[in-house]
């Protein structure tokens with residue numbers, strides 16, 4: 001028996017006027033998902049506990065069976081774990097995004113944030129820019145005085161670590177929830193260390209704004225990655241072993257450090273897939289191949305995470321979101337189920353969105369999301385397509401952390 005989880009990051013949404021009042025999941029052509037939903041079960045689940053930030057951090061912790069109220073210390077420590085960054089007592093890690101700020105001579109705090117991802121900057125350029133910044137003499141001196149170092153990552157998602165930092169009362173804001181807004185009101189605040197972070201952010205804009213990479217990006221019609229943004233602060237984190245809890249050996253396949261970190265902290269294997277970008281152009285087929293190979297080698301469980309629907313929504317790219325959902329259907333779910341059947345595996349498949357990412361706001365939302373559970377051994381005959389409406393008409397799981405993995409592994413039956 002094999003168990004497979006597919007997460008379409010941020011694919012759930014609310015009705016969208018441009019789609020005639022349908023959600024992207026209702027509008028997109030997803031014949032494979034609809035067929036599985038029709039023979040399986042569709043319901044709704046809350047993955048982001050009320051009172052905690054609605055994001056992939058809290059949601060994906062929940063999906064893998066970790067109660068965020070018990071283990072969540074912030075997002076970046078989970079991502080830091082992806083590359084084995086060790087946080088000592090007194091260390092604080094932050095996400096250090098490459099962002100795109102409005103061009104022009106306005107004072108820093110009056111500029112708008114145009115992209116949380118430096119215009120979906122690719123890994124190579126992002127690493128060159130973050131290295132240029134941290135090796136710039138003025139920034140190096142300021143970072144050293146702040147006790148801050150950086151761990152470059154091959155996307156817009158770098159990790160910074162600050163030693164001996166006091167973050168009591170600090171307020172750091174996720175940039176992807178404020179796109180298009182003037183940054184003054186969302187800059188770090190709440191304690192003296194926030195002023196230090198804010199100073200580094202402002203300095204980064206001055207240093208990176210006219211860096212040759214950014215001038216070239218502008219000349220190609222791309223947004224510049226002309227600043228860094230600190231958020232997602234947190235201290236060291238530990239997670240329970242997945243295998244001790246569910247008695248299953250598994251593998252996680254994703255482009256993003258959050259999933260890699262949660263996997264590593266839970267004792268799950270991580271498979272890195274060449275060409276997995278975390279964007280619409282990711283290597284969908286490669287993810288399926290790696291998952292199937294891991295299952296053939298003896299893993300009980302494989303999780304495939306696709307970030308593209310979320311990124312497209314943050315970018316205000318509705319067409320891209322629809323495409324990402326359709327590719328999740330035709331290039332992940334279709335080939336995956338075909339490969340599992342052709343190898344003679346019985347399997348249970350859980351498909352869901354971690355959280356909603358709303359076309360209306362380009363930001364996250366913690367409302368329930370639809371899940372689809374399919375068991376190749378039975379025809380449960382729900383007769384429903386896979387979307388938010390079907391989900392709301394089915395079983396409701398108020399606590400994804402407690403319910404999802406036991407449901408997938410059939411450990412929820414007495």
Ligand SMILES: O=C(O)[C@@H](CO)OP(=O)(O)O
Pocket residue numbers: 009010055056057116157176256310311314
């Ligand atoms: O990685 C991130 O910074 C965010 C936004 O891109 O991801 P998610 O929406 O999945 O939380």
